[in-house]
Amino acid sequence: MLQFLRTYRPEFIDTFRLSVPIVIAQLGVVLMGVTDNLFVGRLLGAVPLGAAGLANSLSFLMSSIGVGGLTVVAALVAKSNSQSDVAAVNRLFRGGLRVAGLFSLVFGGLSVLLAFNFGLFGQTAEVTALARDFMLILSASLVPLLVFVAARQLADGLRFPRVAMAITLSALILNALFNYLLIKGVGPFPELGLMGSATATLLSRLFMAVAMLAYIYRSSRFKIYFNSAFASLSVADEVKTILKLAVPGGLTFFFEVATFSLAVVIVGWLGEDRLAAHQIAINLASVTYMMATGISSAAAIRVGGAVGRASREGVFRAGVSAFLLAISFMSLAAILFLSANEWLVSLYIRDNPAVMQIAASLVIVGGFFQLSDGVQVVALGSLRGLSDVNIPTIITLFAYWVVALPLSYVLAFTFRLDAIGVWIGLLSGLSLAAVFLTIRFFRRVNRIDLINRSIIQ
Template sequence: MRKSFVFKMAFQAKIKQTIRLATPIVVGQLGVMLMGLADTIQVGQMSTGAAESLGASGMAGSIFFTIAIVGLICMQIVAPMISKAEAEGDFTECGNLLRANIRVAILLSVVTMLLIGLAGMNYDLFQQTAANKALTLPYLALIAVSVLPTFLFSALKSFTDGLQKTSVAMYITLAALIFNIIFNHIFINGLGPIPAMGLFGAGIATLLARIVMTIALAIYVFKVADFSKYLAKKHVHAAANVLEKTILKIGIPSGMQGFFEIATFGMAVVMMGWISVTAQAAHIVAINMASLTYMMATGIAAAGGILVGADIGERNRPGIFTSGNAALVLSILFMGFCALVFFFGKDILVRGYTQEASVIAIAVTLVVWGAIFQLFDGIQAVSLGLLRGLQDVNIPTGITIFSYWGIGIPLSYYIGIYQGVGAVGIWMGLTASLVCSSVLLSWRFYARAKSIDLEALKVD
């Protein structure tokens, strides 16, 4: 009886701790997603060319995030590492991880911009319409410039998140969101001497917002907050350079998990384009809604990974299981609630994006499928976050590849294109991939948490 009581108290404490950490992360990630959402809504409200601009923004966004996700997740993997070092009392390691992560951010931003440029040069391979290409390429070139500030912000955020100061990035992100919405209105529709730029204007607003975010967080970390025990120059040593290789060794495979998932949904955008412009626009609306809740799930995942990192630093195996249980329970409850909102509020939600009847008719049906896979999407997202806290990257990457490209894409093509079911068929395949990944990744977390060597953590 006493053992059960102690377990219950520990679980409740972890739930509260996870909520405390996850809430600012969720709100911050929501703010980031709302920037893209604001672009979509404000572009969708244009009096002419809304459907074409929505399709172009979806293509550009898919290319951007498919390539950039590797670098973003690579830097986010540092947060659990900093949490572990903090729990061990190794403040020198925390500061060196930050410095190494900034250098990795600069390196990966250059590589990412080159890859985005290469994708733009070969855009014809995506077999989109000439009108789509004309709208997509200028917008893609503009948001590619935002890679550097985006990556630097992620590196700085990993430091503050790892020290469990998750509210800092949240406040900065929300301020940048307001900035983005105001300037979206100015640059999309025009104001005074500023001409209406449509989709390209939305890209300008987003770029400026990302630059402001990065500058603000850098000022906080290096000038405002008292992080002297982590950042004192006397703590810098040669091992800091070695950490860059460690971050890349763990981060790149972890980033590839995100790449194969994002690439799956990016390929779905391409296949929607094969069906019709209307189907593509409807898909963008529905996937934006699903992505909104997914970002919230990844916030819970990030908090769970940070707590798992701290448990490792404290050599607390039961704590690892409790942290995982707490994060998964919160995800299931939250995503279940979102599924109900999607199902019963689909008509109102879709009309908030667009007024085109043909787009609404398809999008409403897709949102129903979005409601179905919400639960599995949350489980797989949190499981990945927990596994990153354990620095377990290679096998989860294999699971991701199998689920999305061994099951999801083939089924989507077969049902949606080959069998002629259309947009709904593509979403059936996506749902199957999420079911598979959620089952396998959650199983992997519990198996790894049971067997991991806490004294000599290894990546396998």
């Protein structure tokens, strides 16, 4: 045990230092949705809260392939940087921005199309009307969101994650401020109600994109990667490489996000009180999940760097340290969910005992799937560092769409377990994904081609 600690202590420290700013930045992103829901729930009530939650879930679903897929760029940047290939880093950055532009057009358009067909989800007339207008504004915000995600990959891949952290935290403050000013209309600001919350998200994301690009192009620490000679270099190959990895990698993220988004729809069929309760519980679970994705991103960067250095041992240690760090954190989250579920729910809503009771029971189930959620997302990040995206996509498709969603429906309606049945189905899918993705990573480590720096399939 002592030998293990001596060996892995530097690995834990490095993973932790890299993870913390990424975790804070990721937490800032999800806390924007939490902030929206806190203001909407407190100022407007349960029905607008359910509508905002549904629109947020489906909008993020539309962007999930882009958001999840673009994260492969950080691992590629880390690999090229470890090989001292400055020109490749520049091409990857520019290629990532082009892919972000393409994704914005595709997924923004799909989001608008979905908004105009909200009736397909079988929600009540009031929820449908509110959610449609909310989602149209969120659709416009996908463009700056994906530009920000693409730009931050350069900073993260070069191990400067504090840049995105500072910008995201600043945007979070702006989002809270604009929610307050625009929902009720304070001073010269118009009273926009629920749409004020959506507008706050749009303005915050615009700030994030502009601030990230401005910092990258003006900071001296990135100057070496923007030599004027690089401007004439074609990025066609990089765009193809990013798309080749980003599409299946993004689909992996999509399958999980889609599962939770469609779970919102299933819960909505059970009633507005269940929908509001589910939204509260899923917000809490999303906070811990997004923090685990920060550890996952650190794993991808460290594994990618080790591949660039042709170090099999480095790949193994980077993966193990990330797994153990995620397990430690998610264990603490599980204890909090199980022991303080009622208090956590009270942060969102106080005047609806029925919703509070349902939400508190869902948070307990959420406590049980914390470990599975953390392990599966870190396994995905470690595999992303190996540029291994195809088989993980199949694993997640099976775990979430073949197991989790059908089981959620059957438990909720056939066995009449209500909203808790939906969450038990989600727990089953996450656990299955965690097992198979972890096995996949450790098998891949033994098949690294250190000469070509690739994975033997």
